[in-house]
Amino acid sequence: MISARARSAFDQMLATSLRSTFAGAAVAGCGPVADFAQVTERRAVMLSVSACRFRLMLFLHFDTDARTGALLARLRGQPQGAEPGAPQWLLDALSEYGNLCCGTLNRELGRVFGCLGMSTPHLVERESLRHLPLLRPGYLRHYRLDLDGGHRFHATLCVCEHGELDFVAPPAAPQAEVAGELELF
């Protein structure tokens, strides 16, 4: 059983992660959607975070179309039209965005839970998510992320807990870790 405030904490941490990952585009809105039918993209990149008390799966949904390619090229600071034509480029880039998003989520969870393990990205078809209820998750929710230019992504969070799970999301860290800078030991 996952408590209401733990679910709220997962929502909050995911929202933080999505906004951070797509910071290169203005985020117009982020929030839950009613059901899986509203998730229309045909593929997803999946990553998982495992702890002693739960296993979490994060799915970022996407289509492999020119519009998505152009958006990613813009996010990566490439000139319009410069994105490689090969679909593999798009799949690799989306996998890395999934990795960045789940990495942020992993770090947020790490402020509450010790001994977390994060997976590498995996690409799955949308229809495979129809089987998620078979895992009997304590929390399964779908979200939308609206970016400037009218682009919409969806995400899915699926959490399977071991026993009772209750926690509160910690307040924002006073000095956020600066991504991209070198910490020398």
Added chain:
Amino acid sequence: MAQVLVVDDSSTVRTEVGSFLSSNGLSVDYAVDGRDALGKLRADTGIKLVLCDVNMPNLDGLSMAEKVRGELRNAAVNIVMLTTESSPAMKERGKAAGVKGWIVKPFNGPAVLGSVKKLVGA
């Protein structure tokens, strides 16, 4: 002979990091995971710096660093992790493995270029 070895299972990251370093005068080679990186380091003893992801298939980055210092007995090459991970426990394991530094993704080339060149000896 390369100065920097970029190790990541993501071709997007390899391309992004390698292109930036190359355009700033550094010679770069690539590996797709820790196992591939060990092979490259055995073959090219001139590599001065390894920029390496942690979570990779076949052989993860921290295990690779431990093998570089252990099996390869290479104490000279600088190893910097480039990863989404940042837990204190993981960093401590990195330090124990002789890792020189840690960068949390996403990569910010201009922010690290000066330090990277120092680590390479350029």
